[in-house]
Amino acid sequence: MSDSPRRRIPEAALGRLPIYLRILVDLGTENVAQVSSEQLAELAAVNAAKVRKDLSYLGTYGTRGVGYEVQFLMYQIQRELGLNQSWPIVIVGAGNLGQALANFSGIAERGFHIVGVVDKDESKIGTVVGGVRVKHVDELASIVQSKAVNIGIIATPAQHAQEAADALVRAGVGSIMNFAPTVLAVPRGVNVRKVDLALELQILSYYEQTRNNGLRAVPTGEHSDSVSA
Amino acid sequence: MSDSPRRRIPEAALGRLPIYLRILVDLGTENVAQVSSEQLAELAAVNAAKVRKDLSYLGTYGTRGVGYEVQFLMYQIQRELGLNQSWPIVIVGAGNLGQALANFSGIAERGFHIVGVVDKDESKIGTVVGGVRVKHVDELASIVQSKAVNIGIIATPAQHAQEAADALVRAGVGSIMNFAPTVLAVPRGVNVRKVDLALELQILSYYEQTRNNGLRAVPTGEHSDSVSA
DNA sequence: TGATGTGAACCCATTCACAGCC
DNA sequence: GGCTGTGAATGGGTTCACATCA
Numbered sequence: 001m002s003d004s005p006r007r008r009i010p011e012a013a014l015g016r017l018p019i020y021l022r023i024l025v026d027l028g029t030e031n032v033a034q035v036s037s038e039q040l041a042e043l044a045a046v047n048a049a050k051v052r053k054d055l056s057y058l059g060t061y062g063t064r065g066v067g068y069e070v071q072f073l074m075y076q077i078q079r080e081l082g083l084n085q086s087w088p089i090v091i092v093g094a095g096n097l098g099q100a101l102a103n104f105s106g107i108a109e110r111g112f113h114i115v116g117v118v119d120k121d122e123s124k125i126g127t128v129v130g131g132v133r134v135k136h137v138d139e140l141a142s143i144v145q146s147k148a149v150n151i152g153i154i155a156t157p158a159q160h161a162q163e164a165a166d167a168l169v170r171a172g173v174g175s176i177m178n179f180a181p182t183v184l185a186v187p188r189g190v191n192v193r194k195v196d197l198a199l200e201l202q203i204l205s206y207y208e209q210t211r212n213n214g215l216r217a218v219p220t221g222e223h224s225d226s227v228s229a
Numbered sequence: 230m231s232d233s234p235r236r237r238i239p240e241a242a243l244g245r246l247p248i249y250l251r252i253l254v255d256l257g258t259e260n261v262a263q264v265s266s267e268q269l270a271e272l273a274a275v276n277a278a279k280v281r282k283d284l285s286y287l288g289t290y291g292t293r294g295v296g297y298e299v300q301f302l303m304y305q306i307q308r309e310l311g312l313n314q315s316w317p318i319v320i321v322g323a324g325n326l327g328q329a330l331a332n333f334s335g336i337a338e339r340g341f342h343i344v345g346v347v348d349k350d351e352s353k354i355g356t357v358v359g360g361v362r363v364k365h366v367d368e369l370a371s372i373v374q375s376k377a378v379n380i381g382i383i384a385t386p387a388q389h390a391q392e393a394a395d396a397l398v399r400a401g402v403g404s405i406m407n408f409a410p411t412v413l414a415v416p417r418g419v420n421v422r423k424v425d426l427a428l429e430l431q432i433l434s435y436y437e438q439t440r441n442n443g444l445r446a447v448p449t450g451e452h453s454d455s456v457s458a
Numbered sequence: 459t460g461a462t463g464t465g466a467a468c469c470c471a472t473t474c475a476c477a478g479c480c
Numbered sequence: 481g482g483c484t485g486t487g488a489a490t491g492g493g494t495t496c497a498c499a500t501c502a
Binding site: 239240241242276278279282292293294295 | 473
């Protein structure tokens with residue numbers, strides 16, 4: 001554990017690294033040089049022990065009695081996440097959502113860039129979305145191969161999500177981000193992350209309902225519990 | 230309504246209920262009447278014990294030796310999540326993302342409907358998005374009150390997300406869905422769920438990077454040795 | 459002195475395995 | 481016999497508290 005740590009990072013900690021990273025980037029642009037786990041915790045709305053434990057998975061990058069050097073830690077997180085390289089991405093589905101994603105600046109700003117958008121609908125093909133020309137889904141494999149794409153985004157309607165996933169896997173994509181509500185069946189070894197808008201709203205609906213029933217955990221009860229993330 | 234169990238559902242289980250629900254809806258439209266925990270687990274890509282435990286938080290709605298009645302269970306989940314009522318929603322931010330969300334059919338299909346879209350940008354105000362006319366953010370409070378809105382969506386750029394949250398909270402909204410990458414500071418009791426596209430991509434980036442290094446956890450064998458970066 | 463890094467304790471979530479009921 | 485419902489066991493994640501070191 002001297003110079004290259006590189007054990008596998010626990011899922012839960014991994015999910016927080018991008019949050020810390022974003023905060024560090026902000027601090028960096030404000031020319032803050034050092035940050036303590038206490039401060040980072042405050043900004044990320046978690047507790048300080050968690051911050052330290054999470055960062056310890058990366059290696060020993062802090063200075064006892066002082067804190068963490070912002071630029072250095074930023075770089076280490078980026079490197080660990082693989083953000084020091086550029087990731088070409090392909091989007092399947094050029095509807096409302098696919099277009100919004102292709103035009104979403106947050107993607108390009110972080111080393112991800114859209115190299116292809118495909119759709120089945122002939123009327124979409126040939127239009128330009130997010131700077132690339134929409135192609136037929138049949139060309140997916142050739143795009144993935146010629147551009148060395150590893151990550152695909154599914155932005156199709158639910159009923160076509162599984163075939164989109166199949167096509168991506170066949171084309172050789174290793175990770176899929178799924179915006180359709182479908183639970184995808186993929187071969188072992190393929191990573192899927194699902195972002196489900198309606199699911200999140202339904203959870204909020206539950207929170208609101210229980211809050212209105214007075215069942216929401218309020219600090220003044222014996223069921224002390226907080227829900228917000 | 231007094232045959233209710235109504236303990237608080239654990240966060241992790243709560244997050245899976247919408248998934249089961251969607252599957253049940255699909256089964257229902259295929260006229261499937263009964264389903265076992267085994268089948269549900271298969272379709273949701275989880276294990277059967279988890280399905281049973283999750284459903285047990287709702288009450289005792291299965292039949293031993295038989296399974297669950299699709300329509301009945303569907304109704305119970307909907308009721309538990311509060312989906313038997315209609316939830317008015319307001320969107321802050323009428324840019325790319327806000328427009329896509331306002332037009333997203335998945336929202337309206339599930340009892341959520343957009344009753345207001347607000348923005349700061351004068352050029353957006355007055356345009357029609359998702360069937361409603363965009364208003365100035367100053368009108369947020371009056372919209373929230375007149376339409377009894379509980380849930381707000383933040384679809385602004387990062388630098389305006391916190392003020393959007395403040396405005397929503399001041400207006401009386403109890404739950405916020407945040408599409409900006411910002412970690413929002415909100416008063417205790419306000420629920421926030423964050424959907425961060427770039428965050429998800431960064432996690433996929435990590436998976437792909439470790440996969441390429443051969444460090445991806447593969448069930449066969451234990452390769453946890455040092456790989457020079 | 460002051461903040462990191464980390465074993466140990468704690469707590470929640472998952473899984474097992476079987477009693478209970480149809 | 482078959483499948484649910486659930487205590488008990490396990491495992492992972494969080495928090496505590498303190499040894500450690502600049």
